[in-house]
Amino acid sequence: MISVRDLSYAFKIGKKEKENVIPVLHHVDLHVAEGEIVAIIGRSGSGKSTLLNLISGYIKSQTGDIVINGKQVSKLSESKWAEFRLEHLGFIFQSFQLIPSMTAYENVELPLVLKGVSEKDRKDQTLRMLKRVGLDQYQSHYPGELSGGQQQRVSIARALILNPPLILADEPTGSLDSENERELLNFIKELNEKDGITFLIITHDHEVASIAHRKVEIRDGYLREGSMLYEVQR
Numbered sequence: 001m002i003s004v005r006d007l008s009y010a011f012k013i014g015k016k017e018k019e020n021v022i023p024v025l026h027h028v029d030l031h032v033a034e035g036e037i038v039a040i041i042g043r044s045g046s047g048k049s050t051l052l053n054l055i056s057g058y059i060k061s062q063t064g065d066i067v068i069n070g071k072q073v074s075k076l077s078e079s080k081w082a083e084f085r086l087e088h089l090g091f092i093f094q095s096f097q098l099i100p101s102m103t104a105y106e107n108v109e110l111p112l113v114l115k116g117v118s119e120k121d122r123k124d125q126t127l128r129m130l131k132r133v134g135l136d137q138y139q140s141h142y143p144g145e146l147s148g149g150q151q152q153r154v155s156i157a158r159a160l161i162l163n164p165p166l167i168l169a170d171e172p173t174g175s176l177d178s179e180n181e182r183e184l185l186n187f188i189k190e191l192n193e194k195d196g197i198t199f200l201i202i203t204h205d206h207e208v209a210s211i212a213h214r215k216v217e218i219r220d221g222y223l224r225e226g227s228m229l230y231e232v233q234r
């Protein structure tokens with residue numbers, strides 16, 4: 001499902017002549033099989049979000065390969081990446097990333113609009129999805145009129161609306177209380193077990209990591225799984 005090979009990344013900051021290079025990831029290899037839930041753990045600043053941003057194409061590395069669903073994505077242009085994301089990836093963020101000026105309905109409908117789905121089909125699918133996440137009564141509410149748990153459910157509905165086989169989540173329970181967290185984790189497990197959706201989840205939280213089939217840790221820019229260090233000796 002995801003195959004990352006020999007991926008390194010460094011941020012460059014400052015002006016060209018005085019450029020500072022901050023190495024963040026070193027020769028990362030990560031393989032996520034279809035149907036897995038994999039948690040990425042690691043201290044603050046260890047490079048977890050950077051890895052997810054590379055896998056989602058929001059930042060690009062000059063080195064290494066990323067293959068998702070059999071497609072070599074590392075060298076895609078911006079517009080091809082946008083198409084690829086729409087088709088293959090769903091995203092869930094700690095801060096929900098909903099559009100505040102759009103209702104719950106419009107937020108969930110948006111990917112269908114971007115994909116050019118007809119209005120009638122959009123309506124059927126959006127209402128079905130809002131029902132699935134238990135928010136059919138709240139379709140006209142704006143994000144600011146919903147609780148954190150409800151906002152996260154809208155964002156999940158939006159992530160699921162195009163049936164992506166893979167969901168990337170960055171601290172998905174970070175803004176939720178323990179009851180909403182439990183609910184979300186049960187939903188993730190259900191989506192994984194019943195619908196076969198693969199999840200790659202960044203987390204600090206033991207509860208979240210506990211639903212993962214596998215945990216990988218980023219430490220000092222290297223990816224470790226269990227006690228094994230994936231650093232290639234060069």
Ligand SMILES: Nc1ncnc2c1ncn2[C@@H]1O[C@H](COP(=O)(O)OP(=O)(O)OP(=O)(O)O)[C@@H](O)[C@H]1O
Nearest residue numbers: 011013022024042043044045046047048049050051
């Ligand atoms: N746009 C940027 N420009 C320069 N340096 C950056 C940038 N984004 C992140 N970094 C640096 O890269 C390193 C890794 O950051 P990253 O956000 O990937 O860590 P993280 O493990 O996700 O942290 P957290 O758990 O706190 O979210 C940090 O040292 C950070 O300061």
